[in-house]
Amino acid sequence: MTTTTTWTVANSRKLARQERRRRLGPMAVLSHVALLVWxxxxxxxxxxxxxxxVKSEDEIFGEAWGLPAKLNWDNFARAWEQAHIxxxxxxxxxxxxxxxxxxxxxxxxxxxxxxxxxxxxxRPIYFLFVSGLAFxxxxxxxxxxxxxxxxxAVPLVGPYIGLNTHAGLVLVYIAYSMxxxxxxxxxxxxxxxxxxxxAAMVDGASHTRVFFRxxxxxxxxxxxxxxxxxxxxxxxxxxxxxxLLQDRxxxxxxxxxxxxxxxxxxxxxxxxxxAALTLAxxxxxxxxxxxxxxxxxxxxxxxxx
Numbered sequence: 001m002t003t004t005t006t007w008t009v010a011n012s013r014k015l016a017r018q019e020r021r022r023r024l025g026p027m028a029v030l031s032h033v034a035l036l037v038w039x040x041x042x043x044x045x046x047x048x049x050x051x052x053x054v055k056s057e058d059e060i061f062g063e064a065w066g067l068p069a070k071l072n073w074d075n076f077a078r079a080w081e082q083a084h085i086x087x088x089x090x091x092x093x094x095x096x097x098x099x100x101x102x103x104x105x106x107x108x109x110x111x112x113x114x115x116x117x118x119x120x121x122x123r124p125i126y127f128l129f130v131s132g133l134a135f136x137x138x139x140x141x142x143x144x145x146x147x148x149x150x151x152x153a154v155p156l157v158g159p160y161i162g163l164n165t166h167a168g169l170v171l172v173y174i175a176y177s178m179x180x181x182x183x184x185x186x187x188x189x190x191x192x193x194x195x196x197x198x199a200a201m202v203d204g205a206s207h208t209r210v211f212f213r214x215x216x217x218x219x220x221x222x223x224x225x226x227x228x229x230x231x232x233x234x235x236x237x238x239x240x241x242x243x244l245l246q247d248r249x250x251x252x253x254x255x256x257x258x259x260x261x262x263x264x265x266x267x268x269x270x271x272x273x274x275a276a277l278t279l280a281x282x283x284x285x286x287x288x289x290x291x292x293x294x295x296x297x298x299x300x301x302x303x304x305x
Contacts, residue, residue: 046281052274060270075275079260085276087249088256095166095252096234099173103230106174107181108223112211114182115189116197126186132179141243148172148244164247172240177230188222189215228291232284253280 052060053075055068080086114126145163151171152162161168196218197210205213216223238254245251251259257280260273 046285049274049277049281053271053278055271055274057270060274072271075271076279078269079272079276079279083256083260083272083276085253085256085260085279088251088253089279091166091250092235092253095169095173096231098166099170099177099234100227100230102170102174103177103181104223104227107178107226108185108216108219109211110178111182111185112189112215115186116194116215126182129179129182133183137176137239141239144172144240145243164245164250166250169241169244169252172244173234173237176237176240177234181226181230184226185219185222188219192218224291228287231287235280235284 048065051068052064054071054073055075056072059066059068110129114122114129148161148168149163151168152158152165154161159165161171192215197214200210200214201207236254237252238258241252241255242258245255257273257276260269260276
């Protein structure tokens, strides 16, 4: 009986797959081909970077696709110590940790209010947030520089939030990431059921308690998804720190790698450059791999509801 049931289930799944392929037809083939091409375009450069990070310079330019004769781990030591990648990575971790935390706290609160509380200025405020998505970062650099420079003249806190400060960069990162965060989470909060929150308020819970104890845990898939997107975006940001941080000791990782790339044109230390790139890629690759299911769940749950 068990064998028959197993065969029936397997046969049903096979028939379902065949029917699905028959319905989709050529579009399924084209989509799979496009995904395959995209995978090759993304994976091959990353693998080549990892391979070049343990090669000597002669091997990088001589046999670009060949395996190294030996693993040159000293490339990472040179990038970490001589190029100060360790200090730049620490700066990036500190900046991204504070900026993502601030973005998610403020963004989730703003999105919750816009999604669940109707008031006269609700839609104008929402569209004001969303309009931030329409402006490329390059258009903001010059006015942003002067805004942050003027912030440095604020009494007491000015020296801590002006130019060449990590706190100033954190505030800019938060403002830079808010439009997409509010846009995404507003749509997500609208899909959540209201009965639990209303029941808690009837029992005497405040609006703040309902948000932090009930609605925020219910929005966990969406929160995780947008958090990972903000981490990736802020970790890889280059233009903003390039304009706002001129002090070399306060540089973030992308500035340090760019400096190695510039110096490599004269010193020919390409091995250290690829080692630095590997050090920059690996943390984000690990984060995305670990939270891949949560990201997919967050992106699809809102659409399914």
